[in-house]
Amino acid sequence: MLQVAEELDSYRVEFERIEGDSADSRAQWINQIRKAAFGRFVELGFPTTRLEDWKYTNVAPIVKTSFTRDGRAWRTLPVEPLEPFTLEEVACAQLVFVNGHYSSDLSSLEKLPEGVTVSSLAVVLASTPASVEAHLAQHAGYHNQAFVALNTAFMEDGAFVSIPKDTIVDAPIHLLFISSARLGPPVPAGFKRGANDGGGSAPVAYPRNLIVVGSHSQARIIESYVGLEHDVYLTNVVTEIVGGENAVIDYYKVQQESEEAFHVATVQAQLGHSSTFSSHAIDLGGALVRNDLNVVLDGEGAECTLNGLYMVTGRQHVDNHTRIDHAQPHCSSRELYKGILDGKSRGVFSGKIVVHKAAQKTDAKQANKNLLLSEDAVIDSKPQLEIFNNDVKCTHGTTIGQHDQEAMFYLRSRGVDLAAAGSLLTYAFASEMLGRIKVGPVRARLEALLLTRLRDGAASEETP
Template sequence: MSTLTKQDPFQLLLESAPSSFAPIRSQAKEVYLGLGLPALKEEEYKFTPITKKLDGKIKDFSPAAPIAISKDVIQSAVFEGFEGDILVFSNGKFLPELSSQPEGLRITALSEMESTPLGSIAKPEKDTFSALNLSSFADGIFIGVPKKQQVAKPVLLLSFNQAHSGQVIQPRVWIEVGDFSEVTFIDQSISLTEDSYFVNKVVEIKGGQNSHVNYYRLQNESTNAIEVSNIQTDIFQDSRFTSVNLSLSGDMVRNNLTLNLLGSNSEGNMYGVYLLNGKTHVDNHTNVDHTLPHAESNELYKGILADQSRGVFNGKIFVRQDAQKTNAFQQNNNILLSEDAIVNTKPQLEIWADDVKCSHGCTVGQLDEEALFYLKARGIDKTTATGLLLYAFAGEVLEKIEEESFRSYAISLIQDRLGSKF
């Protein structure tokens, strides 16, 4: 059951929507108006009161226009050791004049396309924020990887956000990877303001047969930023998709990640670390859908929570009747460093097949005092010892990042936060 506030806070956004893709937008708008914003007791948002958070910040949201970005700002934002192509975005809008052209890739603004499959993966009826984005996004980007294209260098999707309170940034990305192709994307957003803006992001990814796609994401924005993202992926026979999501900062962040395994011998991997302090609230909702036989999925999310932060993990694995010989693993582990930190975790399995290997589980605990005592007894001070143990806990996920420069950057960020730089 959903509800609309007395005056929908996104009315201005809907009224200012561009005319492109009018039929798709109109259908999505009807879906959004039918669903409304999540009610406080709605099961899918029970632990993340995003409607209350949005209502508390502003009553009327308007679209944020792109801002000027200098080459110096871009250069200073690129992490050390990165060697690849960079696609630059300002408040969700792609800036081709400041971006490189990845060799062999097709990069096109969505507004320049005659037709589009938008909404075919991130279906608007599945989430009201996906419907809101589809009905009112200003423009987006299509990234096409041709068949048999091995993209050797990673592609950095570098987004700069600078919006005032009451403004909405709505990125929209469609990625299509051809058969027998390989590519790595790094998705990084940078706040240029401390204002309380709202990001409503949708990324749709289609991986063709025998394709290999890596999608790494770093969330480390302003502590006042509110974000809902829908990252939805379809992969097909003999293909592999790996996502790693690192959430380090924000006010309230909701990540909806869906992976549909639509072919035999496909492999899906979903990993994540959320390292939270202050009053940051991060909610990871994941869905893995096995539809055909001989497919495998691996899912591991780890959380470290301090102060009054809150983490939510809700992971669902569906194994359809035809998906015999499925292997599916899901695990969520958490460490609480404060009595005021909270985590709500709910791993779920729904299985209709009878010849499968599936497991799921979760843990919530505190730091191992015996291990801490062991390190201190060997002359390591408490702060460093604590950081070493916490990094060891998170490191299992960081090892899943194959792109060396980004892995090193992620490690340094987390080590700095944990006080274990060495």
């Protein structure tokens, strides 16, 4: 994983600069974690395709691009471009971040139940760092993950959500992350924003999110990542989620980055006794996307459900890596990821379920289903089971195919043209995942976006 020293120099210079500027204002334990994480990042370097976990995803475009943190705290932006992505009509709280920095003017913190904290992590670290010490950087390990180490070294802002025990938050909490190179740091003369040529400088954001849901509490969290223009930039995000005993967490992550952008994300969920965690991951944007979703069922009777849908075209590359650790007895997990790939896009799914020795009576099911709309689209699917216990019930599998020809014939025989028939079958394939989204406005927007893409794709097929 080692790179030429020059490729890491810019990160070293930036780290030393921000350490010199603000180290004295931070708690000592934060400085120690950041320094240790950056040292580990330098040791690891960026991952290469020689590593099994990165076999199908080449991050050379990220390595070759020069990135610069946008150090400005963006307070206001024109509201109109943001309206398609906001959820003010249903969210009890909406935190907005621009190029990684919290914008108080664009955020709203109304209708929060008593005792609930929804805040910028930067504010918390500056005022009450002890309130996050028990969990921040304690669950998402950076010792073997270069991008987690890089995020931890540069963690500065993000969302902190804390739900006290015995609290039910009915309305969703929306965390909206907006990226734009147009708003980013100045670039050298001659560098054209949005040109992925590895030259010049593009903005990078390192959002760090911590979500803690206390015992016997319920919360619904939505993370949205959007790009305002077709720009080159990098979002390297880490989200740590902690669920107490009997906690119920409904978590959504919608990724609509620029189709020239890079998005690398790690979600680490730690679940206590009889807790329930459901994840809904939707990937639509990004030139190169890598998602790592790790769940540890660390309390007896814990349950998790992982749903995922990725829909890519052109030369987009989306890699979903999931890992579920059944660490305690009587836990169950259900996982279903679906992919729709068109053009010359590539998808990767690697899902691993690990049943530890103490995890008797484990019940786990995993499936990955992929629909290829083009002969040039590629999917690499690798569902895996590691079982160290013989008292379990586990299944896993994958399917890769094109539209069912009998269904196509049925629709054509009833007067439906070829393009429309294909769009109907594609919509039916995706609708199972969209139907699992419980937040009405989110589901409606994604359905509308899916229909628009299918309509545009059908129109392009009909154009000679």
